Amino acid sequence: MIKHAKTSTLLAALVSGAFATGSALAAEHKAGVWTNDQSVANGVVSARKVVAEQNGWLVVHRTDESMKPGPVVAHAPLRKGMNMDVAAILTEEVQSGDMLMLMVHSEDGGMKTGIFEYTLGAKEDGPIKKDGKLVMSTITAK
Numbered sequence: 001m002i003k004h005a006k007t008s009t010l011l012a013a014l015v016s017g018a019f020a021t022g023s024a025l026a027a028e029h030k031a032g033v034w035t036n037d038q039s040v041a042n043g044v045v046s047a048r049k050v051v052a053e054q055n056g057w058l059v060v061h062r063t064d065e066s067m068k069p070g071p072v073v074a075h076a077p078l079r080k081g082m083n084m085d086v087a088a089i090l091t092e093e094v095q096s097g098d099m100l101m102l103m104v105h106s107e108d109g110g111m112k113t114g115i116f117e118y119t120l121g122a123k124e125d126g127p128i129k130k131d132g133k134l135v136m137s138t139i140t141a142k
Contacts (some may be wrong), residue, residue: 103136
């Protein structure tokens with residue numbers, strides 16, 4: 001009987017661990033942008049990882065303390081799912097200390113697939129919201 005109790009306890013611990021691991025894996029694949037403050041001296045802004053629920057774009061907006069997305073300064077294509085080491089080439093100068101918002105945009109509503117058609121406030125290739133919030137991360141250029 002003692003042996004059976006130990007087996008049950010071990011089995012319960014394994015099942016509990018599997019559920020916790022499954023939850024961690026699910027959170028790891030949740031839509032989002034993972035990045036850090038970085039140098040932009042090479043003309044590129046990058047994200048370590050971007051998870052997108054559909055094909056779309058990583059779009060780099062200027063921002064400030066208000067945390068509102070401003071003009072677009074770079075973009076890069078995204079595949080549905082996990083995208084690692086995504087690099088967006090800057091289309092205008094960014095200074096050290098500038099705040100940038102790296103945001104996931106869709107590939108919906110434009111005239112051409114595979115061509116980034118968004119302009120600030122437009123619906124074409126516009127921002128993705130998850131649970132009413134933009135899927136993004138903010139950094140400071142070094």
